[in-house]
Amino acid sequence: MTSIESTVLLPARPSTAGTLDARAVSAWFGDRKVLDRVSLTMPQGQVTALIGPSGCGKSTFLRILNRMHELIPGAALAGEVLLDGTDVYAPERRLTSARRDIGMVFQKPNPFPAMSIYDNVVAGLKLTGIRASRPEKDHLVEECLGKAGLWREVQDRLRQPGGALSGGQQQRLCIARSLAVRPKVLLMDEPCSALDPTSTRRIEQTIRELAETVTIVIVTHNMQQAQRVSDRCAFFLAEQGTPGAIVEHGPTGAMFATPADPRTSDYVNGRFG
Template sequence: MTQQLMTLAELHADAVSAWFGSHKVLDQVSLVMPAGRVTALIGPSGCGKSTFLRILNRMHELVPGASLAGEVRLDGNDIYEPQRRVIDARRQIGMVFQKPNPFPAMSVYDNVVAGLKLTGVRVTRRERDDLVEECLTKAGLWREVRDRLRDPGGALSGGQQQRLCIGRALAVRPRVLLMDEPCSALDPTSTRRIEETIAELVTEVTIVIVTHNMQQAARVSDECAFFLAEHGSPGAIVEHGPTGSMFDSPQDQRTSDYVHGRFG
């Protein structure tokens, strides 16, 4: 399967607010996630980071009673336009979840190519074979599983399952990859491998990652946005900018307190 030559994509949220029923959880969040960069979303639990991430690929609307306002634009095109199909938005903006979620009874091989059927992409057997090797190599997993492609995905270790999910997400050629605390359930060795994978992937895909690990945010991201929900108010961005500046010379005292572990 030939690699599609696509320019790296910029994702732009403009005045995004979100509700669960009548409860407002995000207020007027605007953020540019630059093409070919890793943007980390940081902040205490309950400040709307994961909700914001799910809004970026139209998963928020799956929750009964959920609603939102504002725009999310991929290279200037609003992904919530009425004529745009949800499946097209999710194909271009992939997601890797906090807990590895391979299809447990499905083989490693079939896990990788599962998204092709969902998005209606038809390929030959040879193209599928090439795609599986390519995506598992990019996910840093090929050498470990190339002799186990017919084993169930659920038989892999936790770290391997998470990398399998990354490979599965890459198979449909997304332009943006969203990662919701992808290392929170993993041991330090698996975490390091995922971080290496992120560094390798960002030359081909724009990455947005939610993390509660400040050392990880400092290691893997180029840009950083600090979310906070104070005194029962909805989550909002306090400050955002280059990661080095956010950690070394933040403009807001609350950012400094959070990144240096004084709360959260």
């Protein structure tokens, strides 16, 4: 039987950025609780940075937002994740639909190495069941590579393997691939941690440009980066073996200049973590 996804057509325009709303989200790996009742609104068309020491649940929270956590053996969760008011985990909502709306860019660039640059960009269409004509794909490749800041560098070698690109270019190719399915939200898990300073600056520029049309949630351990790219910050902390939780969240400027909690001040000023 043909699935519903196989009949989906490529949208004529990029999706409007969406608002993500996590409500009382808790998470477990087996018997170990790693997040405790985390609530956070990630507003439409803004960049929200998740900051905090390693092991406090930031990446787990990020994976929960697009239903990757449930794929881990022994993982469990409670609470709600709403995208524009609709429950991402509703029984009638297909996993592929959630992944179309909420894309993901990982810490390490993961293009399909033997696949061409062109085919890397459009790979997500097949995976999520979106049909597009060849002219639509050609336009989409140029559009998404352009938004990812890569078009000018690769427009004459689209048929070369994506694995032949530099690390920074590969990461921007992965961003282009995520954009091709017209997501409302783009999640980024330390996207610059493996990159040189020049590539990092280019990715940061791309993030700020993309925020005009896509909501972005980024995990970063780089406090300067959080200040440069984000509109809002959420500070996660797990103390003395307790599950990760949000200490405070708010506009980035206020979080760094006048945080309400002394633990936030200590962290953003490098006194621990």
